[in-house]
Each structure stands twice: as C-alpha cells, then as structure tokens.
Amino acid sequence: MAKVLIIGAGGVGSVAAHKCAQVPEVFSEIVLASRSVDKCEAIRDSVKQRTGREIEVAQVDAGQKSELVALLQKVKPAMVLHLALPYQDLTIMEACLECGVDYLDTANYESEDNPCFDYSRQWPFDESYRNKGIMGLLGSGFDPGVTNVFCAYAAKHYFDEIHYIDILDANGGDHGYPFATNFNPEINIREVTARGRYWENGQWVETEPMEKKWVFDFPGIGPKDAYLLYHEELESLVKNIKGLKRIRFWMTFSEQYLKHLEVLGNVGMTSIEPVMFEGREIVPLQFLKALLPDPASLGPRTKGKTCIGNIMEGVKDGKPRKIYIYNNCDHEECYREVGSQAVSYTTGVPAMIGAMLMVNGVWRKPGIYNMEQLDPDPFMEQLNQHGLPWQVKEL
C-alpha cells in the first residue's frame, strides 16, 4: 500500500492514473500533477467515473526543481511516475534524490536544444541513488520497457545466448483522417528525418533516414512497411544482453503518412524557422499543428491494433532457436476501458506495472536500473493481468 505521485497529464499519464486506480491494494493514494491543472482535473473526473476512486490533483512545472521539491515535500509519495516530457527527466531525478523518493520514467532524457536518445545523463545517478537508498527505474513503457523485459525473459527461459534481436513496433490503427499524428508532430517528423542506427559486431552502424525497410507480416494487423530507426532501448540492451551480435529497431510508417510528411517538408510547412507573414513571425510547423486534427481527438475514432514485439535468435542447449514475443493491443478496447487509445495505453500500463513491482518490493533495490536488469517473470505475469497479454511463437 503506497501513495504515488504521477507527473504528466497527457495520454500516458491519464492511462497510468486509471490503471493505478484499478489496483487500490497497491496504490492506496494517487496524486496527479502537471503544469495544466485543468488537464489533471479532467483525468480525475474520468478516473472517478470509471473506477469510483478519488485521486488528488496538483500543479507543478516539472522543469523547475524547486517546485518539484516543494511538491514532493508536501505530498510525501513513496515514488514518482514521471510521465511528462523527456526534457524533464533530470530535474525530476534530482528532486527525487533530494527528497529520497523512488523514481520511474518511460523515455530517456533528451535536451530540448539537441534532442537525441542517450542514457549518459541518467546512468550517473546510480551512485547517489544507491547512497540515498532509493531506486530509479528507467524506461518502463512499452518500447523501451516491455521490449527490454521480453529480452530478459527470452534470455532467462529460451536461450543460453541471444545473438540477434529485432524489435518491431507496428501501429495498425486507422483514425480515418488522411493525415494526423498521435503525438507531437515535431517528434513524429524528427523520427522519420533522423539517421537510422543499429548495433552489429560490437559497433554502431549508421544508415540514411528510412534507408532500411522490412515488409513484415504483423500478427493481428497484416503486412506493413517497417523502417529501421535508432531507439533508446538499444543503448542499454547492448550492455546488458550478453553474447549479442546484432540488435535493430523497426517502426512502421504508412506510405500515405510518409507522402504527407515529404510534401509538407518540401513546401516548408514542417520548418520551425519563423517566416514573416502579414507583418509578423509565424512558425510554419506551429501553423500546421493548428490545422491538423488535435491528437487528443484521435482516441475515440481510431480502429485497429498495435503490435509490438521482439524477434530473437540464438542458441539453447547447443541448438539454434528463433522466437517471437509480441503483444497486440486494440485501440477501441483501450478507449472503452480508460478513454485513451493503444499508443498511450501500451506505455501507461507498463509504467503502472513497474511502479507496482517497486512499491510492493518485488523489484525494489537502490540504484538506477534499466528494465532488462530485473527479474522479468513478475513483470510478464502482470502484463497478462493488466491488459497487455503476450504471445510467444517459435519460428
């Protein structure tokens, strides 16, 4: 039984608040804080309506350590679930350290000026967290998060050594608009314009943006174009999975989606450089955002499934083996359950499970950890209990 503080009132924060509220025997008190307290209040009302539970709300600027410390001192939570922006990882980690409160996030730190995946600013907290006797769990979403646990689970039960890992993330959802984005369009655009990167034979290999495509037949969805991207879980998995020869990450983008991004880029609509228009500066990307459907409006109208999982190849008892562990998650079922679609659901549920395993002591130990460093079995069991059941296929 513990009191937890959730920071962030976007889609993921909302899912986590609903899912924590579904487990009162673990999460006895829930406080939800964000810069916009009205967003917290809307989530509070939905949680009340769907679960009958009351949660508290609070206002905080997660970029300001002093505000965070004041809130932590007031709320006195057992732990913080940081589900706001990755730019805020460090200030929240510092506030938790100062107040002696456990920490969990779902995405690694990026600076706003030069965003890129990189754990080098978060891993060094390990010593101070150990000294303080607190725990920091990094990347407890789906990818990173569940995909790391899939690796640990496979390493524990299916392989003596894993040589090849391909993580495949497909969103087969259809919102019915010709073009819209689930998350911040800036992040979407950055994903497809960034150079790809994977790890092979002990070194990182770079690719052109969208250079490598794999048409993969996703269970529950069908064939989709998946493109090789760099993704943060690769950085910890190459350290923690022994014997690895290659690891890659793939994400699906539809032709339609890429066509729209290409054209909008061509005409300058995705630029963040202001242009003068009718006597004042306008940032084209901001104007584009104003034209596009509000990401929050997509939830009620998105049909179809996500499919995220790992194909892993290696040896067991001297014989080659290849397995695929994956989850299918249905957008409409998620929306019915918690009022958010699957992209938020698949991140918010693992955040709740990670927090549960920390507050009930199953996973808790001082220091900074990535998901694959902890025993996968209890996490895998909870996934089946809380809406993200998984399958293992021998290939």
Place this chain on the structure above:
Amino acid sequence: MAKVLIIGAGGVGSVAAHKCAQVPEVFSEIVLASRSVDKCEAIRDSVKQRTGREIEVAQVDAGQKSELVALLQKVKPAMVLHLALPYQDLTIMEACLECGVDYLDTANYESEDNPCFDYSRQWPFDESYRNKGIMGLLGSGFDPGVTNVFCAYAAKHYFDEIHYIDILDANGGDHGYPFATNFNPEINIREVTARGRYWENGQWVETEPMEKKWVFDFPGIGPKDAYLLYHEELESLVKNIKGLKRIRFWMTFSEQYLKHLEVLGNVGMTSIEPVMFEGREIVPLQFLKALLPDPASLGPRTKGKTCIGNIMEGVKDGKPRKIYIYNNCDHEECYREVGSQAVSYTTGVPAMIGAMLMVNGVWRKPGIYNMEQLDPDPFMEQLNQHGLPWQVKEL
C-alpha cells in the same frame, strides 16, 4: 503605325510589351499600365535595355471603369491589350466602348465570386461594338487563341469537315523545386479540383475532376500524363467549327505536382476559409503562397519546353484524315529573349500578333470575335515570324 495601351504588368503583359517593342513599324507608341506602377517601370527598363525603345507607364485600377475611361481619354490609344486579370474583362470592355477604342484579351470573363469559364457576358457586347464601329477580339493568347487559329487553319486547308478535336497542352518545364506554381496557386488548384467537361454529339458531358487521363508522347518533351479539363476555347469552337462531333481539352500535370496538391488539400493548406491562429485570422492558402517560391522567381531557373497543339480528325475529299498542329516553346530561350519563361511567352506573343492584325487592318472589323472567326493565314504566318513556329504532322 499605332499607339497601343497594354493593361497588366504580370508575365504576359511584360512579354507583350517586349514583343510590341520589337515591331516599331506597327506599334509606334506603347503605354503600359497597371495598378502597380513600379512593376510597369521594371518592364519599361527591361524593354529599353533589350530593344532600345522607350515605353510609357501609367497607373490604373482595371476594376474601376471611371479610372479606365480617364486613362483612355488621356492616352488616346488605337486599342487596348487587356493582359491583367479575367475579373476585369467587363470593366475594360465597357471603358473601350465608351471611348471608342478597340479591345483585345487573352482569357474570358470570370467573376471573382464564382469563377468559371463562360463567354455569355462578353458576346453580348457584339451589337454595341458594331454600332460604335469598334472591334473586340476575345482570347488572343495560346489556349485560347492559337489553338482556335489552328482549328480555323485546319478547317481552311486540311479538311472539308473536322469531326474530332483534341487540344493538348503540356508544360515540360522543370524549375528544380519540389513544388511551385507558375501562376496564381488558387487558379492552379481550381484547375485540378474542378469537374471536367467536354462536348460530344451536340451536348456537354461532365467528368469527375481528373477522371480522364491520356498518356501522350509530346514532341520535344516525351510522354506526359494529360488530364481532361474544361477550357474556355471549347465554348466558342463548338459554335464556330461546323460538323464537329467531339472536342476535348487536355492539360498535363505531373504525379509530383498532383501529390503535392492532394496533400496540401488534405491538411487544409489550400483552403481559403480563415482559421484562428495565435489570436488572429489566417487564410491557409495565403500562408502557403508566402511559403512557396515566388512565381516570378521561376523564370530564370526553368528548363525544358512547352508543347501545345491540336489533334484533329475529319474528312478531306471523301477520305479520312488526321493531323496534329503544334508548337514547341523553350523556357530558357524565352527567358533569354524577353526575361519571362514559356508559359508567359506563349500567351504574350499571340496577344501582340492579334493586336498587330487589328491595327494594320488585316483582321479589323467592327464587332466581337473569337479567333477562329477570322482568317487564320496571316496569324499563322506571324507565329512563325515572332517566336512561335508551328509544325503540321499527318497522323
């Protein structure tokens, strides 16, 4: 020897001013007027530099009949070449009528509120122009204009009766940008979103926008996708070409161009409905225009050719016959000669030739005329003299 007034200082007005200046034995004095006198001055300087001739400039709002009348009374031209916007056809025709001055245009009247091709507001001037003893020549550009003359020429020399006419307009120019438009993007967008229309067996047949495509191998360019559109010359040709069974108009649009228009339409960037953004109304299409390359900047960088012509099929001396009359025009050569590329050149040169045949009396007679109602031979001869040579192919 005559004094002429050119109204309009866009690309076509500029070409006409340069070409008139090249024929001092016909156009002894040239006045160029527009709402923006600085545009007129830039053209005046270019004409001076390229031909050594001085032209006069003047300021006029062509939408205001009183301003036009005052200008005509001051300038006292033999005729007006109206090369401004089609919205202004009626005010200029009325001013010419009041002042007893001949009139020529290159595009038929459209109202700004409900733009569509339609001669019904211009043809009724016929009686008043006859009574006043003045002439109005409608559509003396390339299409309409030269394409109408090609029909009259074919009817005079190649056929006893023409049954089928296909007018094909290809722009094989490449400006090197992923997306840009030669003319006003609103007009470009209207072209590809309007329903198609052609005439067959005595009646008009409507098509969906871009429903009918013809991959035609254009001389000097190669195969291009041409789409059936409605175009104004069809309206007069079905009246004036006897025995006609079908007439259609086709224009090329590249896949790349259509893809950009589709995406920009999908996200709402081509809308003329204002949206609220940062506290004030912004018209998306206006903002898009501000992002796109200035159409005037395309001239110096456009390579390749246009190809516009007619395929005509009918009978001569009891035998079936099929011919193709067309012109190729090279963007870079046009730019070198007059500082505009071929899209403006192919419209401005026929305007000058039409004016020449009016002021030297060869075509002049009181009333309102479309091009195919006049003797095609002198016009065809002048095309060869003034930069738009044509070819006839027997098919």
